[in-house]
Amino acid sequence: MNAHLDQLAPQAVWQHFRTLCNTPRPSGHEAALVATLEAWAAARGIAHDRDAYGNLRLKKPASPGRESAPGIILQGHLDMVAQANADHPHDFTRDPIDTYVEDGWLRARGTTLGADNGLGVAAALAILGDDSLVHGPLEALFTLEEETSMGGALQLAEGWLEGQLLLNLDSEDRGEVYIGCAGGADVVVEAQLPTSALSADERHYRLALTGLRGGHSGIDIARGRGNANRLMMRVLRALAPSGARLIDYQGGTLRNALPREAFATLAMAAEELAAAQVCLATLEEELRAELAGVDEGLTLSLSATGDAAGEALTPTASHLLVDALHAAPCGVERMSTEVPGVVETSNNLGVVSLTSGRFRLCALVRSLRDSATRDMADRFSALFGLIGARTRVENAYPGWAPAPDSPLLERFKHLHRAQLGAEPAVKVIHAGLECGILGGKYPQLEMISFGPQILGAHSPDERVEIDSVDEFWQLLRGLVEDLAAADRKPPPAAGGGR
Structure with missing residues (x-):
């Protein structure tokens, strides 16, 4: 199902997203997807393991000569919000997501699309599968149950991850990069x-x-x-x-x-x-x-x-x-x-x-x-x-406290200017990115969050701008290559932008 996704660019990202759309993955039901991704990694010689909670990690060694580059963690969550219109019967534990293109946007018929955070996961998988990419040590961390309880991040094993830089791929605004987020709690009465x-x-x-x-x-x-x-x-x-x-x-x-x-x-x-x-x-x-x-x-x-x-x-x-x-x-x-x-x-x-x-x-x-x-x-x-x-x-x-002077942020801003000719908007988001929790467990991490343009998340009106996915992919790929350079001093700030 969703064969039309294979015709979209960048093909590597959309092919993985098709797998996610065809594999039911509401919160608490990610096991089938985890098994699918483990099989994909094993077929390509990519190491994989899980922590006690079931969070999945894929690992790929650095390109020859880039072993001393800082390790990068590509991070996203596997689950999706399960929302359907009342007149559209859909079993999120069994039925694939039925997608279609309309006016440059990808949507789903009567349900949430799962671009949150499926496209972040798909992009991370595409990075791992890109043998032409020059990179340092890579890890992809895919957490569970983010949408319902943050359970995967809250129960993440300590002392497990090895990287120093974390790229959270769960943001939803083109031209923006996030460096902080709100904390939260469920109140049950x-x-x-x-x-x-x-x-x-x-x-x-x-x-x-x-x-x-x-x-x-x-x-x-x-x-x-x-x-x-x-x-x-x-x-x-x-x-x-x-x-x-x-x-x-x-x-x-x-x-x-x-x-x-x-x-x-x-x-x-x-x-x-x-x-x-x-x-x-x-x-x-x-x-x-x-x-x-x-x-x-x-x-x-x-x-x-x-x-x-x-x-x-x-x-x-x-x-x-x-x-x-x-x-x-x-x-x-x-x-x-x-x-x-x-x-x-x-x-x-x-x-x-x-x-x-x-x-x-x-x-x-x-x-x-x-x-x-x-x-x-x-x-x-x-x-x-x-x-x-x-x-x-x-x-x-907990929330994620901003670090506006982060060298990682400067690298991203420099790359954004070089590729898109504009300064990215640096933002703090009123939403629960997993970065706050991950930073508490791994305080040495430098982190930023960015992604493609997604509107209507958590509702059947969810949609992603197709052109923004290619832009997101080029930024992610370029940043991974840039961070593999031996000299990681941040580039000088530049004027201009928007």
Whole structure:
């Protein structure tokens, strides 16, 4: 499948990306891809091993005469975000990604594309397979479960990697290079809430909020897009005069993706339906106006299911849960005063569920300051403690402190100017690159991050600009060759640029 990818340039990169598209690899299901890459390496005499967690390393010795060059680690993650449109059935553990080209961009039909971080992995493999390349000692580190927990990086073996320079290939902006990133943590809230039987006049109604764009919960959180869980709480509060109470709820599927859809089953008296639908029509218009220009595709619907039995949250429990979720921090909390234009602290109400009175929330807090991450988690604990819920923090990871005077950065900037005639924008990203974790385990590493132009990551709108992949490849290949030079003093800074 995806044979058309073999016709794109650079062919070496796209052929590897085709393998990734054809090999299902959602987080936690990377084993088949690991085996495929090990077989590829073994067939080419490239050494490979894994650490105790299962992270994969491929090693290639230096070109003759370049043995004393600093070792380079090409780093990316094997897993991809598994997001599909509601009307597009797709089993990410079995089905390949179905790609197509449109107006110079590569997309996937109804699902995430997996360019994040599949193209970084493909480029690293292409480097290892390029026998014409003159290079120093090379390692490719491919981590697991980055998209769900950063588990591979957090559990990475210490004392395993040998290189001194790390090129993280998980960035998504053409013409930019990243030297720092936010840290973060998952905040999990759980409670068993009281329920009671439906009354004789109550019926089941299905409430749906759909049509939002979604996106990456770090990169896109400042774009003003809607969060389905946050907006659904506004809807439920507006329906409070109807006496509606929650039976079940599901909003969002991943804590690091802006939730695009939310669905609730309500218990409500049949005589309230007409007034509720009028309320929803007005609210839909209001929300579309608020989201105009960024996320105006929102739709609301309410319909009877035909059921009239079972239990729903008690009126008090339903009211308190909706109010707590409505008041919970969501979106940008603070912009950085040290890095202008960059979000300092944010929170994504990523996944909310309610089944048989069992409530669960998984939010992802990000911040350039670890103290702000801890404080946001404490606010969740204080808020949801008022309704008797328990809060815990999981998968916390540190940020990556910028090193603007890095010789590696100077090398990259010099190469960027030489190849593209422009100065790269040096950035700090409000997203969880693995560099912060890796730097904590290997403090001697110099690191930068760069990649091709990817838009809509973590959503079915994900797409990559095809021309930018060739540009990315030429930069990566050129940097590996440049760093193999015996004299690694950084070139002098040059004027000009953009």
